[in-house]
Amino acid sequence: xxxxxxxxxxxxxxxSERNSSLNTQEAYKRDLTxxxxxxxxxxxxxxxxxxxxxxxWLMLLGKKGLKRTTVARKLSSLRSFYKFLIRSGILNVNxxxxxxxxxxxxxxxxxxxxxxxxxxxxxxxxxxxxxxRDQAIKELLYSTGxxxxxxxxxxxxxxxxxxxxxxxxxxxxxxxxxxxGSKARxxxxxxxxxxxxxxxxxxxxxxxxxxVNTRGGRLTQRSVQRMIRQCGWQLATNQALTPxxxxxxxxxxxxxSGADLRSIQKLLGxxxxxxxxxxxxxxxxxxxxxxxxxxPHARRK
Numbered sequence: 504x505x506x507x508x509x510x511x512x513x514x515x516x517x518x519s520e521r522n523s524s525l526n527t528q529e530a531y532k533r534d535l536t537x538x539x540x541x542x543x544x545x546x547x548x549x550x551x552x553x554x555x556x557x558x559x560w561l562m563l564l565g566k567k568g569l570k571r572t573t574v575a576r577k578l579s580s581l582r583s584f585y586k587f588l589i590r591s592g593i594l595n596v597n598x599x600x601x602x603x604x605x606x607x608x609x610x611x612x613x614x615x616x617x618x619x620x621x622x623x624x625x626x627x628x629x630x631x632x633x634x635x636r637d638q639a640i641k642e643l644l645y646s647t648g649x650x651x652x653x654x655x656x657x658x659x660x661x662x663x664x665x666x667x668x669x670x671x672x673x674x675x676x677x678x679x680x681x682x683x684g685s686k687a688r689x690x691x692x693x694x695x696x697x698x699x700x701x702x703x704x705x706x707x708x709x710x711x712x713x714x715v716n717t718r719g720g721r722l723t724q725r726s727v728q729r730m731i732r733q734c735g736w737q738l739a740t741n742q743a744l745t746p747x748x749x750x751x752x753x754x755x756x757x758x759x760s761g762a763d764l765r766s767i768q769k770l771l772g773x774x775x776x777x778x779x780x781x782x783x784x785x786x787x788x789x790x791x792x793x794x795x796x797x798x799p800h801a802r803r804k
Contacts (some may be wrong), residue, residue, distance in 0.1 A: 504593070506549050513587050522676040534580035535700045543786050550588070557581060561602070578602060599677040600726050617726075622644060624686070632717065637641070637730050639687070639694035640714060644731075644746055646687035648753035648771050651724045651746035657713040664688060666702075673772040681770055742764045 514532060514788045523531075539558050540547050557578070581599040588594040615623070624645065627638045644654060653671045661670040667683050698715060702708050702797040705719035712721035725744055735744035754767050768779040 509549070509593070510535055510539075510771060511586070512591070513584055516587055524674070525625075530576070531580050531583070534577045535584055538577070542574055549584075550594060552598055555600055556600050567732065589641065613748055614755040615738070615748060617756055618751055620749075620756075623734060623738060632701055635690075635694050636714060637695050639690040639769045640727060640730070641734070641749070642687040643683060644667075644749035644752055646683040647681045647762040649681060651727050651753075653772075655722055655724050655727060657715065658711040659713050660711070662691065662713060664692075675773075677772065679769065679772050716723070776802075 510532065513535075514528050517528050517531065535549070538552075538557075538560055541550055542552055542556060545556070545776055547556060552570035561574055562579060564577065567570075576600060579637070582597065585594060585597040585599050589597055624641055627634055629635075629637075635744075638691065640654065643649070644651075647669060649669075650673070651669055653673055656672055657669060662668070667685075667688050668680050669683060671679050671681050673679060698713075701717070702719050706713075710719055710721070714722040714727075716722050716726065731746050731749070732742050740743070751773070754771060757767055757770075758764075764776060764779050768776050771779065795803045
């Protein structure tokens with residue numbers, strides 16, 4: 504069986520059984536194709552590759568200046584592919600399994616202070632459809648901590664006002680229920696009549712998307728990212744503003760207010776608690792500052 508046939512089967516497996524997104528499938532395809540080309544130049548095939556071959560490829564990627572996180576992702580792609588080949592009975596051993604690739608400490612997520620977030624949300628320069636819609640988007644992003652892909656994937660029937668909940672479809676098609684607060688509710692209640700009026704004017708009453716553009720179609724992730732980036736001018740900071748900053752800020756503020764990690768994990772839709780634990784570093788940094796300022800044995804001259 505050729506590499507192309509094996510790759511097609513693997514991608515079909517990702518789509519059908521893992522429900523992986525198109526972006527994830529493209530990343531796997533790109534990584535595996537690069538490795539197959541590397542092996543071809545060395546006179547080998549992907550089914551006969553050894554751990555030594557994989558280490559040589561990873562070293563080559565490192566010399567090219569690729570980020571360690573990128574190289575680690577490519578190794579993960581190989582591991583998943585070879586696991587699939589073993590599951591399919593094509594191979595008996597996963598050559599990528601024994602290879603470790605230690606990463607440097609993960610950078611802390613960027614977040615805004617409560618004061619900056621309040622300023623951002625209370626500033627609404629436009630009172631037209633776009634301004635009202637964008638305000639609802641910002642409030643919902645901060646209130647729920649959902650990803651931008653989850654936000655643009657929301658349909659009208661995913662929103663419930665009593666109690667205030669949204670149904671979110673996260674990574675891998677997994678659904679979860681996330682509550683939202685009163686500010687987000689007020690912004691949504693103001694936006695929905697504007698949405699209905701716009702769709703009526705555009706003769707698109709059948710549109711199911713919660714957030715729509717001025718033509719009546721579903722709002723794209725890129726449009727939301729652009730809008731959030733443009734909001735950054737309101738803050739006296741050089742930090743690039745993205746929808747993910749809203750997500751990190753929400754999680755950080757919850758933790759600082761006493762929320763437990765398990766609850767934050769469920770709200771964010773993290774499959775592993777280890778992913779959520781990065782926020783404890785932010786809290787520890789704050790605790791260290793308080794300790795240094797207040798503890799008698801910390802205030803040494």
